[in-house]
Amino acid sequence: MIIRGARAEDAAGIAAIIMPTIREGATYALDVDMSEADALAYWMAATKETFVAEEDGVVVGTYYIHPNGRGGARHVANCGYMTSASATGKGIARRMCEHSLAHARSRGYRAMQFNFVVSTNDRAVRLWQSLGFEILARLPLAFRHPTAGYVDALLMYQAFT
Amino acid sequence: MIIRGARAEDAAGIAAIIMPTIREGATYALDVDMSEADALAYWMAATKETFVAEEDGVVVGTYYIHPNGRGGARHVANCGYMTSASATGKGIARRMCEHSLAHARSRGYRAMQFNFVVSTNDRAVRLWQSLGFEILARLPLAFRHPTAGYVDALLMYQAFT
Numbered sequence: 001m002i003i004r005g006a007r008a009e010d011a012a013g014i015a016a017i018i019m020p021t022i023r024e025g026a027t028y029a030l031d032v033d034m035s036e037a038d039a040l041a042y043w044m045a046a047t048k049e050t051f052v053a054e055e056d057g058v059v060v061g062t063y064y065i066h067p068n069g070r071g072g073a074r075h076v077a078n079c080g081y082m083t084s085a086s087a088t089g090k091g092i093a094r095r096m097c098e099h100s101l102a103h104a105r106s107r108g109y110r111a112m113q114f115n116f117v118v119s120t121n122d123r124a125v126r127l128w129q130s131l132g133f134e135i136l137a138r139l140p141l142a143f144r145h146p147t148a149g150y151v152d153a154l155l156m157y158q159a160f161t
Numbered sequence: 162m163i164i165r166g167a168r169a170e171d172a173a174g175i176a177a178i179i180m181p182t183i184r185e186g187a188t189y190a191l192d193v194d195m196s197e198a199d200a201l202a203y204w205m206a207a208t209k210e211t212f213v214a215e216e217d218g219v220v221v222g223t224y225y226i227h228p229n230g231r232g233g234a235r236h237v238a239n240c241g242y243m244t245s246a247s248a249t250g251k252g253i254a255r256r257m258c259e260h261s262l263a264h265a266r267s268r269g270y271r272a273m274q275f276n277f278v279v280s281t282n283d284r285a286v287r288l289w290q291s292l293g294f295e296i297l298a299r300l301p302l303a304f305r306h307p308t309a310g311y312v313d314a315l316l317m318y319q320a321f322t
Contacts, residue, residue: 069190
């Protein structure tokens with residue numbers, strides 16, 4: 001598996017990963033009915049650096065990194081990661097997060113913040129913790145899960161040393 | 162003083178308030194050199210409801226309210242408030258925040274979240290606390306203040322009961 005910068009021609013491969021996750025509405029605070037064009041515009045925005053994880057020529061994961069805020073907040077990175085449903089459990093998210101942390105450091109970011117990790121996404125929470133992120137806040141009932149109802153969201157943070 | 166929905170013709174009055182605050186770069190995570198047009202597009206975005214506090218026909222404060230996230234996060238409101246430098250200390254921010262809390266409830270929001278209150282903005286922190294907001298997280302050195310250097314930012318939250 002390689003991780004490389006996304007190109008315009010990766011759009012279909014990226015859409016094949018992000019659209020099912022967006023439609024499910026269980027992990028990202030995005031409109032479940034957003035169009036594919038809007039979703040790609042969001043994921044591959046000019047203000048973001050977007051990467052793909054590729055295996056045998058197939059996009060199996062994708063992530064973006066960008067400043068979490070502007071002005072005095074631009075030294076903190078924010079990322080979003082998604083893995084192909086057919087390729088979960090292979091460590092792809094871990095590899096992408098490690099890649100993003102190294103990339104963030106190389107870009108001069110001083111920290112990384114995940115604003116909104118849905119608390120029911122145990123697998124992600126444990127993975128981010130194993131990669132050095134701390135839960136700084138639990139936002140009470142801040143996310144309406146499609147099947148679990150109102151659940152907490154977590155703010156996770158990692159300062160680079 | 163009255164608080165009312167902003168109209169297109171309030172743009173100049175709003176710009177007169179928000180531009181000095183943006184240029185100072187001490188309280189909002191926005192680019193200090195953003196254009197007035199971009200600042201107004203941000204503050205009066207179609208996805209936001211924008212209000213002005215008006216006294217004797219002059220805009221002395223302004224705030225926006227919008228969902229803090231999309232999809233499963235849209236029941237949590239987020240706001241930004243700014244008061245005219247010449248009108249600070251008159252309780253205008255308090256009145257606007259009270260207005261926004263009542264408005265949020267009337268719109269069916271279930272909570273309000275401030276993602277990024279710069280910790281050196283003591284006056285705002287105390288005001289939000291007095292209005293029922295709790296500090297849920299202290300983001301270490303997440304804001305680069307123009308004179309104080311790297312300082313913490315606070316995430317403040319209020320669930321409606």
